[in-house]
Amino acid sequence: MAVFTPVSLDDLTRWIPTFSLGKALAIKGISSGIENSNFFITTERGEYVLTIFEKLSFEQLPFYLELMRHLAQHGVLVPEPIPNQEGAIINPLHGKPAAIVTKLDGEWQPAPAPIHCAAVGAMLAKMHVAAQDFPIRQPNLRGLSWWRETTPVVLPYLPQDGQALLRTELAFQENFASSDTYRQLQHGPVHADLFRNNVMFDGDRLTGFFDFYFAGCDTWLFDLAVTVNDWCIDLDSGVLDMPRVRAMLDAYHAVRPFSAAEQIAWQPMLRASALRFWLSRLYDFYLPRAAEILTPHDPTHFERILRQRVAHPAPALYQAE
Numbered sequence: 001m002a003v004f005t006p007v008s009l010d011d012l013t014r015w016i017p018t019f020s021l022g023k024a025l026a027i028k029g030i031s032s033g034i035e036n037s038n039f040f041i042t043t044e045r046g047e048y049v050l051t052i053f054e055k056l057s058f059e060q061l062p063f064y065l066e067l068m069r070h071l072a073q074h075g076v077l078v079p080e081p082i083p084n085q086e087g088a089i090i091n092p093l094h095g096k097p098a099a100i101v102t103k104l105d106g107e108w109q110p111a112p113a114p115i116h117c118a119a120v121g122a123m124l125a126k127m128h129v130a131a132q133d134f135p136i137r138q139p140n141l142r143g144l145s146w147w148r149e150t151t152p153v154v155l156p157y158l159p160q161d162g163q164a165l166l167r168t169e170l171a172f173q174e175n176f177a178s179s180d181t182y183r184q185l186q187h188g189p190v191h192a193d194l195f196r197n198n199v200m201f202d203g204d205r206l207t208g209f210f211d212f213y214f215a216g217c218d219t220w221l222f223d224l225a226v227t228v229n230d231w232c233i234d235l236d237s238g239v240l241d242m243p244r245v246r247a248m249l250d251a252y253h254a255v256r257p258f259s260a261a262e263q264i265a266w267q268p269m270l271r272a273s274a275l276r277f278w279l280s281r282l283y284d285f286y287l288p289r290a291a292e293i294l295t296p297h298d299p300t301h302f303e304r305i306l307r308q309r310v311a312h313p314a315p316a317l318y319q320a321e
């Protein structure tokens with residue numbers, strides 16, 4: 001499932017001459033996507049990924065694709081958009097915006113070990129630093145304003161204890177977002193959805209981050225919290241796995257040292273990132289958009305993580321000297 005707009009080899013053969021990629025040799029639909037139509041394509045120059053954007057418009061796409069181009073040009077491992085002969089990286093195909101990007105080697109890592117977490121932590125820090133001077137700004141569209149809008153929509157579907165948790169956590173996050181500590185946090189373009197299935201590994205070698213379509217400007221610490229809450233936990237209980245947490249945090253800190261404000265903000269941020277995905281999963285579960293989400297992700301997974309992060313102090317981001 002999930003090639004919404006079919007593209008044949010003949011279609012590709014007619015379209016590809018606008019790029020300097022040689023002749024089209026093969027095209028294969030990718031079944032695992034849920035937002036866009038994705039294809040592996042082979043041309044005389046090599047293998048690439050073609051994406052037809054089903055929902056994002058020509059106006060919305062530059063933030064994501066120019067960010068990927070900027071990061072790739074600064075040595076961050078991400079798919080690099082391929083320009084056509086006129087320099088455009090977003091081009092129409094079957095009436096929708098489309099892009100060709102470089103194909104990352106390997107597979108995503110479903111059972112990460114500390115070595116994988118360290119590689120992700122170091123690359124994430126490198127990405128945050130490299131994105132600092134990216135000139136296009138877009139807020140995280142799944143940030144606090146969206147949590148405020150979405151909470152009253154999903155509350156009626158929850159039992160009493162779930163309602164109480166959601167209300168209390170939203171109030172806690174609103175309060176935290178207006179604190180001096182929050183204002184001191186470094187921010188900029190972040191991935192905001194760097195789950196295990198959005199990073200490729202070839203063996204133990206990280207080959208790239210992908211799926212940037214939830215990216216936006218937010219605190220770097222929020223991005224790290226999203227990543228830790230997926231990569232460094234026991235998936236059944238949501239409990240943090242300390243060897244993986246330490247590996248990721250230490251590798252991040254070695255590239256971009258944490259600040260004192262970030263140390264204080266770490267527990268609220270782990271809670272914020274759990275809240276963000278609890279809300280989106282609740283929304284997709286109880287208010288599914290027609291034929292879009294085939295098997296909704298389980299919202300209780302992030303409710304469990306949120307309860308864990310509220311109940312237990314966060315591990316230190318770094319040991320103060």
Ligand SMILES: Nc1ncnc2c1ncn2[C@@H]1O[C@H](COP(=O)(O)OP(=O)(O)O)[C@@H](O)[C@H]1O
Nearest residue numbers: 030032033034035036038049079102103104211
């Ligand atoms: N640049 C890339 N290199 C290698 N594989 C990719 C690349 N982009 C996407 N894929 C493959 O396509 C699948 C779906 O991509 P994804 O971005 O998650 O789609 P969607 O945004 O539709 O959910 C990924 O799981 C991965 O296997």
Ligand SMILES: N[C@@H](CCOP(=O)(O)O)C(=O)O
Nearest residue numbers: 193195197198211277281297
């Ligand atoms: N990572 C999110 C869902 C986003 O889906 P993706 O497959 O496009 O990353 C979640 O797990 O809720």
